[in-house]
Amino acid sequence: MKFELNDYHRNILDQELIQDVQDVAKSLGKDTLTGSEYSLHGKYYDSTLRRRFGSWKKVLEACNLETVGHNFKCNISNEEMITDLKRVAGIVNLESPTRESYDKYGKYHSATLCRKYGSWNNVLKFAGMKLNLNRKMLNEEMFEEIERVWTILGRQPTTTDIKNGISKYSLNSYARRFGGWRKALEAFVDFINSDAEILAEDKCVEPNTPKDVCDDSKENAMHKTSRDINLRLRFKVLQRDNFKCCACGASPAKDASVELHVDHILPWSKGGETVFENLQTLCSKCNLGKSDMQ
Ligand SMILES: [Zn+2]
Numbered sequence: 686m687k688f689e690l691n692d693y694h695r696n697i698l699d700q701e702l703i704q705d706v707q708d709v710a711k712s713l714g715k716d717t718l719t720g721s722e723y724s725l726h727g728k729y730y731d732s733t734l735r736r737r738f739g740s741w742k743k744v745l746e747a748c749n750l751e752t753v754g755h756n757f758k759c760n761i762s763n764e765e766m767i768t769d770l771k772r773v774a775g776i777v778n779l780e781s782p783t784r785e786s787y788d789k790y791g792k793y794h795s796a797t798l799c800r801k802y803g804s805w806n807n808v809l810k811f812a813g814m815k816l817n818l819n820r821k822m823l824n825e826e827m828f829e830e831i832e833r834v835w836t837i838l839g840r841q842p843t844t845t846d847i848k849n850g851i852s853k854y855s856l857n858s859y860a861r862r863f864g865g866w867r868k869a870l871e872a873f874v875d876f877i878n879s880d881a882e883i884l885a886e887d888k889c890v891e892p893n894t895p896k897d898v899c900d901d902s903k904e905n906a907m908h909k910t911s912r913d914i915n916l917r918l919r920f921k922v923l924q925r926d927n928f929k930c931c932a933c934g935a936s937p938a939k940d941a942s943v944e945l946h947v948d949h950i951l952p953w954s955k956g957g958e959t960v961f962e963n964l965q966t967l968c969s970k971c972n973l974g975k976s977d978m979q
Pocket residue numbers: 930931932933934935967968969970971972
């Protein structure tokens with residue numbers, strides 16, 4: 686599964702994201718954009734915007750851009766999707782599968798279903814399943830927050846850091862869920878070290894599964910991995926690079942305005958895969974400079 690990992694752009698206002706998409710469309714003289722076009726020319730990744738708004742279609746709607754002419758629908762029928770969800774629910778013995786369990790056992794990639802239905806909760810709602818407010822899912826959100834804080838600090842966060850309000854969850858919330866801050870960190874480390882490889886795969890490109898006809902399906906078909914970098918993989922790359930930009934050395938720990946991205950060394954659009962060796966940490970400035978030069 687991909688943790689549609691981490692949103693490093695949480696502090697950016699919707700309006701700034703919308704403005705950037707509109708600026709890119711304007712600069713290209715187009716009344717609409719695909720996610721790939723935006724990623725190539727925009728300040729952010731299309732995946733960041735998809736996460737914020739729910740789908741690429743919703744991004745276009747928010748930006749007042751044309752949505753006609755895009756094929757947003759994946760040709761997985763509702764029935765196929767529901768059947769497969771129920772099958773996975775049976776395997777994992779849960780009323781409704783989490784994204785993570787679905788990505789482990791499901792026929793499709795959860796990101797594909799999320800794109801089709803808007804969000805994982807919508808997928809479950811559509812299938813008549815209970816919303817997944819279960820423990821596992823909440824843990825993932827808390828892990829995502831630990832990763833964000835860890836990256837900002839450039840080191841393992843302490844209870845003092847959390848008390849000082851750097852995390853959106855309080856020390857008490859971590860204690861209630863994991864039994865203490867130390868235990869929360871241990872659970873986080875276990876989580877980061879668990880099956881990263883499985884999660885990096887995009888099952889949509891396997892020959893036996895229906896072809897995903899989302900707007901980036903052509904590019905997907907040339908890849909073994911999904912473009913999205915999951916939470917685990919991203920964290921491992923950040924950690925390897927000491928939470929610093931590989932090009933200029935900037936780090937959020939020294940300068941709060943620095944935002945770190947995990948970037949494909951050989952761009953995904955040129956066939957680069959989403960694997961540890963092909964990923965590097967760059968600050969948003971160097972990353973933007975890099976995409977300008979391409
Ligand atoms: Zn840099």
